[in-house]
Amino acid sequence: MSIQEMTREAVAAAVLEELTNVAPDLAGEDIPEDADLRDEFDLDSMDFLNWITALHNRFGIDIPELDYPKLSTIGKAADYLGRG
Amino acid sequence: MSDLYRMPSLGSDMESATLIEWCKQPGERLAKDDVIAVVETQKGAIEIEVFHDAVMGKPLIEVGETVPVGAAMAELEGIGDGIEQAPSPPVEPPAPSGRRRASPAARRLAEARGIGLERLRGSGPEGAIRLEDVQRAVQAQAPKAPLPPDSKGTGLGMAAMRQAIAAAMSRSKREIPHYYLSHDIDLTRATQWLGAHNAELPPDRRILMAALFIKAVALTLRKFPELNGFDRDGQFEPSKAIHVGSATAIRGGGLVAPAIHDADQLELGPLMDKLRDLVARVRRGGLRASELSDPTVTVSSLGERGVDRLYGVIYPPQVAIVGFGTPELRPRVVEGEITPRTLVTATLAADHRHSDGHRGGLFLAKLAARLQEPETL
Numbered sequence: 513m514s515i516q517e518m519t520r521e522a523v524a525a526a527v528l529e530e531l532t533n534v535a536p537d538l539a540g541e542d543i544p545e546d547a548d549l550r551d552e553f554d555l556d557s558m559d560f561l562n563w564i565t566a567l568h569n570r571f572g573i574d575i576p577e578l579d580y581p582k583l584s585t586i587g588k589a590a591d592y593l594g595r596g
Numbered sequence: 597m598s599d600l601y602r603m604p605s606l607g608s609d610m611e612s613a614t615l616i617e618w619c620k621q622p623g624e625r626l627a628k629d630d631v632i633a634v635v636e637t638q639k640g641a642i643e644i645e646v647f648h649d650a651v652m653g654k655p656l657i658e659v660g661e662t663v664p665v666g667a668a669m670a671e672l673e674g675i676g677d678g679i680e681q682a683p684s685p686p687v688e689p690p691a692p693s694g695r696r697r698a699s700p701a702a703r704r705l706a707e708a709r710g711i712g713l714e715r716l717r718g719s720g721p722e723g724a725i726r727l728e729d730v731q732r733a734v735q736a737q738a739p740k741a742p743l744p745p746d747s748k749g750t751g752l753g754m755a756a757m758r759q760a761i762a763a764a765m766s767r768s769k770r771e772i773p774h775y776y777l778s779h780d781i782d783l784t785r786a787t788q789w790l791g792a793h794n795a796e797l798p799p800d801r802r803i804l805m806a807a808l809f810i811k812a813v814a815l816t817l818r819k820f821p822e823l824n825g826f827d828r829d830g831q832f833e834p835s836k837a838i839h840v841g842s843a844t845a846i847r848g849g850g851l852v853a854p855a856i857h858d859a860d861q862l863e864l865g866p867l868m869d870k871l872r873d874l875v876a877r878v879r880r881g882g883l884r885a886s887e888l889s890d891p892t893v894t895v896s897s898l899g900e901r902g903v904d905r906l907y908g909v910i911y912p913p914q915v916a917i918v919g920f921g922t923p924e925l926r927p928r929v930v931e932g933e934i935t936p937r938t939l940v941t942a943t944l945a946a947d948h949r950h951s952d953g954h955r956g957g958l959f960l961a962k963l964a965a966r967l968q969e970p971e972t973l
Binding site: 526534535536537550551553554556557558559561562564565568569574575576577 | 793794795798799800802804805806844846847848871872875876879880899900902
């Protein structure tokens, strides 16, 4: 399914799924949509890059480095990707 | 002809491991570097490899058994002429007078269990203390209280890992006379170069500054052999190979520093791939014993959200650790003008028995020069 056909809720769920794939130690954690992933969940630069890579591969959307700050939470990432 | 497969070294802070599973069955062919078994350690599940071609023989221990480093785990068959046995711990230099002779493995175990070598009777040549002698003393000790089970069930027992870190770091601070140096390095060019490089690439081929740091340290070390290698009871054993341990924090506490082998010879892209792979395996398990036991130096980078600088504690038996604080914009005087530049503070903690501050300072200066030419890394 292309991202345009997905509900925002489904995009957010997919974004979270990719996060726990690259950081399996976060599986089962309650990660609020507005929680800063780096500050509150200790995501380091490598985890973050792996997550961006997974999102790029899953949705085929280009995510330049300069846009990284726009993906600092699950919610922001879902909004960013939803805009296509 | 048969031989024994022994529990390999798992790094200086781990003295035993528990067999989780055999990956090979009796009769199966083993090639050098094949994973023969998975063991549980204080740092999680680790894959252990064979060091030469052989055929799997009879297992000598069962799943669930905990055995010390060096203990026989299985028979290996068909080891013909000209095939070397697994690398054994390096031969101990002659003991200085007044010091008990002991094998490195025996010394390590005694150290880890707080057993004084002078209390032991050695059964080796000239009364040298062997691992067996220490093991007997360990068994004679009152049993320790069991460690509390890991609360999250991730297999990474936090209490056990804290104990492992405590043992290695206490030994480091007790035995190694550290000296510390620090140097502010201008990263403006490296940052610009990296930004331009990554802008052209999909995420899976982008490179992190951490990879540049590791490569620059590895290349610089070629000219500073006294910082790359091991202390063996006070004698320095330089290493030709430059295996950089990359300190990686584990969420929730603890850290490991698995090796990027021959980091000086890797192009940045493949080096970054290795780094990614190591971090992934720190997160989900699957580190190899050799990666934990053979770094010849350690690099610790705080990343983007740390503090200005870190003062490293050397991981024995290594003799140096290079630290990188968080790169940030700071005022710097360039050609008489105060200008904002991206700076990182690099630190060196090194073993004063084997190098001096003068050479350490030159090392950091050369490292700074290297990082001014990112395109050559």
